Amino acid sequence: MAVASRPRLRVPGLLPSDPAREIYRVRRGAATVVALRPDDRITVRDLDGGQRAELTVLAPDGRDDFAGLGTAPTARATVLRSLVERGGDGAETIVARLARTGFDPSEAAAVEVFDRFTPPGAEQVFRAEREVIVVVGAPQGEPVVEGGIPASDLQLEVRRAEPARGPLEPALPEPLAEPRLDFQVDRASALAYEVRAGEFIQVIDVRGRQCSDFLAFSAPKLQDGKERGLDATATRSLMGNAYPSPGLCSKFFDHDLEPLVEVVRDTVGRHDTFGLACTRKYYEDMGYFGHVNCSDNFNAQLGPYTIEPRTGWPAINFFFNTAFDAHNLYVVDEPWSRPGDYVLLRAMTDLVCLSSACPSDIDPANAWNPTEVHVRVYPAKERFSAAIAHRVTPDAEPKLTRETGFHPRTSARTGRMTEYNGYWLPTAYDNLGAVAEYWACRERAAIMDLSPLRKFEILGPDAEALLQATMTRDIRRLADGQVVYTAMCNETGGMLDDGTVFRLAPDNFRFVGGCEYDGIWLREQAERLGLRVWVKESTDDLHNVAVQGPASREILSRVVWTAPAQTPFPELKWFRFSVARLHGPQGIPLIASRTGYSGELGYELFCHPQDAPAVWDAVMEAGTPHGLQPLGLDALDMLRIEAGLIFAGYEFDDQVDPFEAGIGFTVTPGKEEDFVGKEALAQRRAHPQRTLVGLELQGNETAGHGDCVHVGRSQVGVVTSGTRSPILKKNIALCRMAIQYAEIGTEVEVGKLDGQQKRIPATVVRYPFYDPDKTRPRS
Structure with missing residues (x-):
């Protein structure tokens, strides 16, 4: 009798079990270098379609050797040459590596693979006949703001004839710079090392899901006979976080409340x-006597230092996944870290540091399998961007937080930056603050950086069909130059995202949403439906500012020029756009749309990131006489809540349908063609359970996201967003409410503490709270 095989756990992002297979990424406008041995195979894959690739093949001595890969050059290697001429992503590293072979990249030739009509997922395979070095470049696309097609990344898969490493043997990530110290902390061990002020410490989880305890002591204080190490309690109290992270709350302190290290980068974001x-006691209490432990390992390393041994060391436990649950219990689970993940620290003073590779194999702390940790120390002269990593899917390569094209202007006005959607954005501006910025928008005008919104070009003969099959709106009714706000749902009717669709031409659309996964999902639907369409992300080609407020039209009319074939800027109606330029027919190209997220008359300007500072300067110069001010995320939140505008993760997620999120109007009634979630949404429309309502709270205490809403003991709703409204002089909130209590005038209570011990009286009111008929943005 056959025994059914058990389903295997899915653990995306961990080290692949096939040591002969290697995956690399080629970023657009950059190049990746791979060394091949005889009979190795390399597959070049165009995941998004329409992306050219350039392959330069070299012998180990730097000579051209295209024949070694069974091919011949067909063109100049434009990517390599541009890296030499103007630099680029990883340019210095690549040029230096090739220079060691004697190769001159400025004279490079290439074989071209793919073209602008290549379908998504296309691939080409090459076999190495001898040792060769292959340089794969992904050329930049044409400027999207001028009607071009954006470039996209390529994927390389190398299949080794003879694997260079054994099964599950990891490959260390490339150093971030030339390290001063570079060493491994073996599994179940610890090492001490000294770091000078300003130097950078990189703690790397080599194989993934491995904890590394970290100690650091002030060396000057040790010289004075005082032992001052990292103190978790002091750090949490001063930073207001369970653990510091890049940005404003980034420092670890000792118990003198003086900073010892600063977190510069964190690719995991989950520590203890x-x-x-x-x-030793932990293992003894679990019945494992004599088990090796981190505290004893640390004590063994402290011999050269005047640091008193301890039975248990209070450490910073990088990659250790712990939390306190709703019942105040301390819980442990497997780490979130993947192979090569790291934390990068900057020493605030001279330090004595210790790092461990935790030996625990009796609980999930190291995923039941302790492994090694790697440490690198970089000189103080190096410069590394502050960043948090995010992955669009669990097995995707991490992307570090970036700066928008407008960052040179916004960062000159404030240091209060937060990571939002993969970019650094201001929360508030110096000498202003959220309330002043808010009033500028309500009474005059404000400019805000919204570049992290994700943009996708939907191109090809089936572009309209794809959007018709994935959006809740009737896209076929969209005219050229028109924008429509829509929801994008899954099969159960839950919202994947909301966003706007721009129709640039019959077969050219742009989707602007909040989530990078939108592009992946749209490509999956195109493949499922067998459509001939290209979905190309253009976020890096289109950065945008919103200019909002009563004076926005007058301000922008001074700087935005439109050609006769376009709708004149002052005549743009709500949810319309024009292709435009800054100042005149030879000026910086723009897309100017009458859209916004403030509840006021307003516009958005889209431009290439390299032109962003000039666009900012022009708008600020024209707007200064009108009282134009920059506006950060804190003020934006106040504006959008007053205007009843929803936000992902607050008013909706993939369990909430558009009706529950308060945007049921985006589900076109009677839309004949099928679209994802259509049947589920019809059932939800007919049988609603919850809906979004407005609440007006009594008193001066605000409601926050997640606060429970009660009638008597029973919970009947949950607050999705709350704020204190400056213009209404009231505390207001958006609430997802059971329909039985959604009628205007219904009295409810917002629960604080445990939801029972403290209640704020509230009343269901009409929303949007401010300008409910939207006369101002229509004006």
């Missing part, structure tokens, strides 16, 4: 500062 490094 609650507990001790593992101790």
Whole structure:
């Protein structure tokens, strides 16, 4: 009798089990270098379609050797040459590596693979006949703001004839710079090392899901006979976070409340500062006598230093996944870290540091399998961007936080930056603050950076069909030059995202949403439906500012020029756009749309990131006489809540349908063609359970996201967003409410503490709270 095989756990992002297979990414406008041995195979894959690739093939001595890959050059290597001429992503590293072979990249030739009509997922395979070095470049696309097609990344898959490493043997990530110290902390061990002020410490999880306890002591204080190390309690109290992260709340302190290290980068974002490094007692209490432990390992390394040994060391436990649950219990699970993930720290003073590779194999702390940790120390002269990593899918390569094209202007006005959707954005501006910025928008005008919105070009003969099959709106009714706000749902009717669709031409659309996954999902639907369409992300080609407020039209009319074939800028109606330029027919190209997220008359300007500072300067110069001010995320939140505008993760997620999120109007009634979620949405429309309502709270205490809403003991709703409205002089909130209590005038209570011990009286009111008929944005 056959025994059914058990389903295997899915663990995306961990080290692949096939050591002969290697995956690399070629970023647009950049190049990736891969060394091949005889009979190795390399597959060049165009995941998004329409992206050219350039392959330069070299012998180990730097000579051209295209025959070694069974091919011949067909063109100049434009990517390599541009890296030499103007630099680029990883340019210095690539040029230096090739220069060591004696190769001159400025004279490079290439074989071209793919073209602008290549379908998504196309691939081409090459086999190495001898040792060769292959340089794969992904040329930049044409400027999207001028009607071009954006470039996209390529994927390389190398299949080794003879694997260079054994099964599950990891490959260390490339150093971030030339390290001063570079060493491995073997599994179940610890090492001490000294770091000078200003130097950078990189703690790397080599194989993934491995904890590394970290100690650091002030060396000057040790010289004075004072032992001052990292203190988790002091750090949490001063930073207001469980553990510091890049940005404003980034420092670890000692118990003198002086900073010792600053977190510069973190590719995991999930650590522990609650507990001790593992101790002998922990294992003894679990019945494992004599088990090696981090605290004893640390003590063994402290011999050269005047640091008193401890039975249990309070450490910073990088990659350790712990939390306190709703019942105040301390819980442990497997780490979130993947192979090559790291934390990068900057020493604030001279330090004595210790790093461990935790030995715990009796619980999930190291995913039941302790492995090694790697440490690198870089000189203080190096410069690394502050960044948090995000992955669009669990097995995707991490992307570090970036700066928008407008960052040179916004950062000159404030240091209060937060990571939002993969970019650094201001929360508020110096000498202004959220309330002043808010009033500027309500009474005059404000400019805000919204570049992190994700943009996707939907191109090809089936572009309209794809959007018709994936959006809740009737896209076929959209005219050229028109914008429509829509929802994008899954099969159960839950919202994947909301966004706007721009129709640039019969077969050219642009979707602007909040989530990078939108592009992946749209490509999956195109493949499922067998459509001939290209979905190309253009976020890096189109950065945008919103100029909002009563004076916005007058301000922008001074700087935005439109050709006779376009709707004149002052005549743009609500949810319309024009292709435009700055100042005149030879000026910077723009897309000017009458859209916004403030509840006021307003516009958005889209431009290439390299032109962003000039666009900002022109708008600020024209707007200064009208009282134009920059506006950050804190003020934007106040504006959008007053205007009843929803936000992902607050008013909706993939369990909430558009009716529950308060945007049921985006589901076109009677839309004949099928679209994802159509049947589920019809059922939800007919049988609603919850809906979005407005609440007006009594008193001066605000409601926050997640606060429960009660009638008597029973919970009947949950607050999705809340704020204190400056213009209404009231505390207001958006609430997802059971329909039985959604009628205007219904009295409810917002629960605080445990939801029972403290209640704020509230009343269901009409929303949007401010300008409910939207006369101002229509004006």
